[in-house]
Amino acid sequence: MPINAVGREVPSEINGQRFKPFAGDLKTPPEGRRAGSLIRMAPRGRSKVINSLEEVIKKVGLEDGMTVSFHHHLRDGDFVVNMVMETIRKMGIKDIRIFPTALFPVHEPLVPMLTDGTIRRIEGSMNGPLGEATSYGAMRETAVLRSHSGRVRAVESGEVHIDVAFIAAPTADPYGNLNGVDGPSACGPLAYAMVDAYHADHTVAITDHLVPYPAHPISIFQHQIDYVVPVDKIGDPQGIMSGTLRITTSPSRLKIARYALEVIDRVALKDGFSFQAGAGGISLAVTKFLGDLMRKKGIRASFINGGVTKYVVDMLHEGLVDVVFDGQAFDLDAVKSLKEDKNHIETPLAMYGNPYSSGGIVNMLDVGVLGATEVDIDFNVNVNTHSDGLLLHGIGGHQEVAAGSALTIVTVPLYRYRVPVIRERVTTVTTPGEVVDVVVTEHGIAINPKRDDIIESMRGSKVPIYDIQDLQKKAYQICGKPQEPKITDDIIAAILWRDGTIIDVVYKVKK
Amino acid sequence: MKLRRTRLYIPGNNPHLVENAGLYGADAVILDLEDSVPITQKFDARILVKYSLQNVNFGVSEKWVRINGIGTPYWKKDLEEILPYCDVINLPKVESLDDVDTADQEMSLIEDKNGIEPRKLVPIIETVKGLKNAREIATHPRVVALAWGGEDLTADLGIPRKKALILDYVRAEIVLAAKAEKKQALDTVFSDVRDMDALYQYAQRARYMGFDGIGVIHPNQIEVVHRAFRPTEEEIEEARKIIEAAKEAEREGKAVISLNGRMIDPPVVERARKILALAEVD
Numbered sequence: 001m002p003i004n005a006v007g008r009e010v011p012s013e014i015n016g017q018r019f020k021p022f023a024g025d026l027k028t029p030p031e032g033r034r035a036g037s038l039i040r041m042a043p044r045g046r047s048k049v050i051n052s053l054e055e056v057i058k059k060v061g062l063e064d065g066m067t068v069s070f071h072h073h074l075r076d077g078d079f080v081v082n083m084v085m086e087t088i089r090k091m092g093i094k095d096i097r098i099f100p101t102a103l104f105p106v107h108e109p110l111v112p113m114l115t116d117g118t119i120r121r122i123e124g125s126m127n128g129p130l131g132e133a134t135s136y137g138a139m140r141e142t143a144v145l146r147s148h149s150g151r152v153r154a155v156e157s158g159e160v161h162i163d164v165a166f167i168a169a170p171t172a173d174p175y176g177n178l179n180g181v182d183g184p185s186a187c188g189p190l191a192y193a194m195v196d197a198y199h200a201d202h203t204v205a206i207t208d209h210l211v212p213y214p215a216h217p218i219s220i221f222q223h224q225i226d227y228v229v230p231v232d233k234i235g236d237p238q239g240i241m242s243g244t245l246r247i248t249t250s251p252s253r254l255k256i257a258r259y260a261l262e263v264i265d266r267v268a269l270k271d272g273f274s275f276q277a278g279a280g281g282i283s284l285a286v287t288k289f290l291g292d293l294m295r296k297k298g299i300r301a302s303f304i305n306g307g308v309t310k311y312v313v314d315m316l317h318e319g320l321v322d323v324v325f326d327g328q329a330f331d332l333d334a335v336k337s338l339k340e341d342k343n344h345i346e347t348p349l350a351m352y353g354n355p356y357s358s359g360g361i362v363n364m365l366d367v368g369v370l371g372a373t374e375v376d377i378d379f380n381v382n383v384n385t386h387s388d389g390l391l392l393h394g395i396g397g398h399q400e401v402a403a404g405s406a407l408t409i410v411t412v413p414l415y416r417y418r419v420p421v422i423r424e425r426v427t428t429v430t431t432p433g434e435v436v437d438v439v440v441t442e443h444g445i446a447i448n449p450k451r452d453d454i455i456e457s458m459r460g461s462k463v464p465i466y467d468i469q470d471l472q473k474k475a476y477q478i479c480g481k482p483q484e485p486k487i488t489d490d491i492i493a494a495i496l497w498r499d500g501t502i503i504d505v506v507y508k509v510k511k
Numbered sequence: 512m513k514l515r516r517t518r519l520y521i522p523g524n525n526p527h528l529v530e531n532a533g534l535y536g537a538d539a540v541i542l543d544l545e546d547s548v549p550i551t552q553k554f555d556a557r558i559l560v561k562y563s564l565q566n567v568n569f570g571v572s573e574k575w576v577r578i579n580g581i582g583t584p585y586w587k588k589d590l591e592e593i594l595p596y597c598d599v600i601n602l603p604k605v606e607s608l609d610d611v612d613t614a615d616q617e618m619s620l621i622e623d624k625n626g627i628e629p630r631k632l633v634p635i636i637e638t639v640k641g642l643k644n645a646r647e648i649a650t651h652p653r654v655v656a657l658a659w660g661g662e663d664l665t666a667d668l669g670i671p672r673k674k675a676l677i678l679d680y681v682r683a684e685i686v687l688a689a690k691a692e693k694k695q696a697l698d699t700v701f702s703d704v705r706d707m708d709a710l711y712q713y714a715q716r717a718r719y720m721g722f723d724g725i726g727v728i729h730p731n732q733i734e735v736v737h738r739a740f741r742p743t744e745e746e747i748e749e750a751r752k753i754i755e756a757a758k759e760a761e762r763e764g765k766a767v768i769s770l771n772g773r774m775i776d777p778p779v780v781e782r783a784r785k786i787l788a789l790a791e792v793d
Binding site for chain 2: 254477
């Protein structure tokens with residue numbers, strides 16, 4: 001097997017499909033033309049509303065071995081994936097490839113379908129039980145994980161062809177205009193689903209809020225939707241919206257946020273700057289503190305790319321930022337703002353960061369603050385596996401934000417539960433060190449040596465600055481050298497870099 | 512004089528908290544062997560504290576240990592194990608100068624045996640008798656500050672802590688006893704770790720009462736207390752003017768310093784110096 005640019009041995013073929021080894025960010029130029037979907041027609045008078053999932057599955061002609069896709073705007077409150085897959089299972093359709101933007105613990109009912117022949121593989125992020133089952137070898141074929149934008153690239157390039165896209169729609173009209181800002185299961189944008197609506201051979205909207213034609217606003221337009229299936233409920237609002245997220249009270253996490261803020265302040269904070277917001281504990285604290293600092297210094301941001309939360313909306317209303325780009329909303333304030341505020345803009349995932357397009361939002365980012373499960377002394381970052389080797393998280397937008405931002409900060413505790421987070425070698429490489437600039441821990445920060453400019457800007461700061469090796473040694477001093485995960489030689493998942501090359505693989509874990 | 516605006520209490524039996532104690536920039540960290548450690552864990556906590564003092568980086572924080580009181584069977588062993596590795600001994604339930612002498616003698620023996628510099632002592636006044644003797648206690652050369660504790664004192668008086676009217680008097684007495692000997696006075700902790708506004712008020716009140724710091728029980732309290740102890744902009748401006756006037760008087764060889772037609776006494780100049788020094792601290 002070839003060794004790729006981050007020193008990992010990776011296969012050239014996954015599930016019978018050829019992949020190139022990772023050669024460095026954007027070192028593998030795109031080839032060919034964009035892929036298309038089946039051309040369909042809808043004559044005047046033909047109803048798109050179908051009252052049962054079974055009927056719609058028959059109508060779209062779903063067969064053994066086909067690929068179905070889902071979006072994850074309903075997150076851990078989603079009912080649609082389980083509902084559709086259960087219908088497929090009951091209909092006896094086998095060997096399905098699921099191509100979700102992400103799956104969550106709520107999708108645990110899919111675990112038995114990995115072994116009963118219904119699902120042959122999942123290509124998408126698996127948070128929790130499905131990832132764990134896959135780690136122990138439950139999936140027949142090899143999982144393929146892509147970042148949000150990498151997934152868009154895969155669809156547009158034809159690397160993955162979607163036969164049927166099932167699109168959970170918080171609001172739909174009978175002719176297939178959809179939005180996510182109204183209805184009992186409102187989730188905000190429908191950004192993840194847009195590429196599927198455009199490129200799938202067949203598209204089915206599933207809604208619990210059917211409104212008279214025309215629905216408005218419109219996120220996904222009628223000419224891309226073949227059928228509309230009304231159901232009782234598409235999700236549980238409790239799992240869709242996290243409620244107003246609370247900033248961490250952990251003193252060590254707050255310390256990390258303050259150090260990250262100091263780096264941003266010295267390196268990037270100026271009128272018109274831009275940053276990526278998120279909803280993780282530290283990320284939320286950074287957003288809040290950054291808002292406070294901007295207010296104090298009288299600085300205004302040009303845009304925030306979200307991960308939108310109340311904290312971002314407050315900044316928009318206060319005039320601290322001109323525009324909010326929204327690919328995902330985390331609370332009801334964000335949903336309300338997306339509906340009402342003109343300068344809060346829903347952005348298709350293709351615009352967010354597809355590396356093989358004419359340029360994504362991430363290319364315009366000054367600052368990206370990201371998390372990790374592990375970081376190593378080459379600044380490589382793992383967000384997928386834990387140190388025991390289990391595949392428990394998706395990639396999200398980590399790769400494109402890290403690669404796109406002028407200043408990429410990874411915030412992590414030095415260790416978790418006495419397991420070092422900063423280590424000699426990460427269990428899995430998700431994002432290569434070449435696109436990571438600063439690692440921030442509660443003990444101090446490490447700056448990528450190739451960023452002389454940041455090293456210079458941080459001179460005279462009170463934030464403790466270490467070589468990353470010293471942070472790693474500090475972690476080992478406190479926790480001891482971490483144990484190697486107990487894994488076999490069987491590959492259970494491939495981690496693709498945003499350009500479609502293989503950056504790493506995940507191995508089966510011994511029970 | 513060493514700043515002691517915040518002293519962060521860390522239970523000596525909790526390795527995770529001990530490990531991170533130095534990260535937050537408290538002026539002092541107190542590893543506690545007394546009330547936060549159950550009797551069954553006294554031995555383990557002592558060993559943990561001993562090794563933590565040697566291996567954990569406490570950053571800018573002065574290393575304190577609150578040992579068990581001299582009325583208990585633990586205090587001598589506590590001292591023997593940890594004294595060589597800490598800066599300050601925090602001694603609870605001190606009631607008289609004799610108590611301080613007793614601790615002092617034991618500390619001197621250990622210091623001689625280990626060939627180390629004398630460690631400092633901060634007694635905690637938490638009984639009525641201790642309060643009565645506070646002025647005497649403050650005279651001991653090893654004592655660098657007086658601290659006090661409300662729970663035991665109000666229990667000793669038989670009044671509920673929250674309704675106790677005597678506490679302002681107690682605070683004043685602690686400040687006077689300490690300041691008469693040019694020692695620091697340290698106020699007790701604020702126990703609501705969520706209410707940062709109330710903490711700020713509490714700390715600012717302590718400052719204007721004459722205290723040099725308060726105890727903190729959560730790292731998130733540190734920044735708030737340091738802010739409360741920072742002189743206000745008006746105070747800093749006033750102090751600058753006074754120092755400038757003093758310099759000018761010195762340049763002109765005048766014995767009397769005046770500012771805007773008012774005479775400035777030497778203690779006022781001294782206070783202005785302290786304010787500016789405090790303002791320069793982050």
